[in-house]
Amino acid sequence: DRRGPGGAGPRERARTTVILSGIHPLEWIGVETHLALLERLAAEDLGGRSIFAVPIVNPDGLLRVEMNLRVGRRRYVRGNARGVDLNRNFDAGWYERGLVQRLVGLVSSPGSRPASEPEVEAIAHALSSRRIDRALSLHSAGGAVLYPPAHSLWPVADAAEHRAFALRVARAADRRPYRAMSYVRFAWGIRKAGLEIDWLHDRHGALSLLVECSRGELGLRPSRLVEPFAWFNPRKPDDAAPQLVEAVLPFVRGARA
Ligand SMILES: [Zn+2]
Known part of the structure; x- marks a missing residue:
């Protein structure tokens, strides 16, 4: 087996689309959309393409959120069991953290080193010999x-190709189109290390999209304002997920831009 750096392998090896969700455990609509997407993909002929799907990247975090919801405890949960933000733990730009990132790191830890967390390490290991050309988180x-x-x-x-796909997904995601831009622009120019999309792009050469599903629909109900789960999820997930699935489907299946 000839494996180049970054998992580039023999030309005949099947291409893989990576789909991740549940990295941040309060962002439940991502998991819901992911499962609906897998159901859709299972019924399709993917022409030899492999799908590598991890619907719940952060199971410990999700269990904590579910427990909090069950007992009515209003808590903000972002990390894994050790309090590490898994989407700062991938091996991408890890040593480029500036002052702001280090200050933010005091609130949510990026971990002790790249892929220090078992959840991230497991994904990196499982993907090491795959030929990944598409990634969706x-x-x-x-x-x-x-x-x-x-x-x-x-x-x-390959910003132009990314942008073309991002715009296409953004237009189809909702009646009112989503915004489409690079992550660093979305973050007001504040650079962030350790993200999955940077790792999947830099390390594997994949076209990588991160979809921020739905919009905050807090309305004016105080009960929702003080409930962290409501900050990240639409009131009616069944209405949001199907359209998101159709929006990302061509990209996931490997369609050209
Ligand atoms: Zn998130």
């Missing part, structure tokens, strides 16, 4: 389709 609730980079202010070499 489902978050919420910014109403945006984001592409690399997050850890740099410089556009990626």
Whole structure:
């Protein structure tokens, strides 16, 4: 087996689409959309394409959120069992953290080193010999389709192709289109290290999209304002998920831009 750096392998090896969700455990609509997407993909002829899907990247975090919801405890939960933000733990731009990132790191830890967390390490290991050309990570609730980079202010070499796909998904995601831009622009120019989309792009060469599913629909109900779960999820997930599935489907299946 000839494996180049970054998992580039023999030309005949099947292409893989990576789909991730549940990295941030309050962002439940991403998991819901992911499962609906898998149901859709299972009924399709993918022409030899493999799908590598991890619907719940952060199971410990999700269990904590579910427990909190069950007993009516209103808590903000972002990390894994050790309090590490898994979407700062991938090996992408890790040593480029500036002052702001280090200050933010005091609130949510990026981990002790790249892939220090078992959840991230397991994904990196499982993907090491795959030929990945598409990657989709489902978050919420910014109403945006984001592409690399997050850890740099410089556009990626294939920014135009990313942008074309991001715009296409953004237009189809909702009646009122989502925004489409690079992650670093979305973050007001604040660079962030350790994101999954940067790792999947830089390390594997995949076209990588991060979809911030749905928009905050807090309305004026105080009961929702004080409930962190409501910040990240639409009131009616069954209405949001099907349209998101159709929006990302061509990208996931490997369609050309
Ligand atoms: Zn998120």
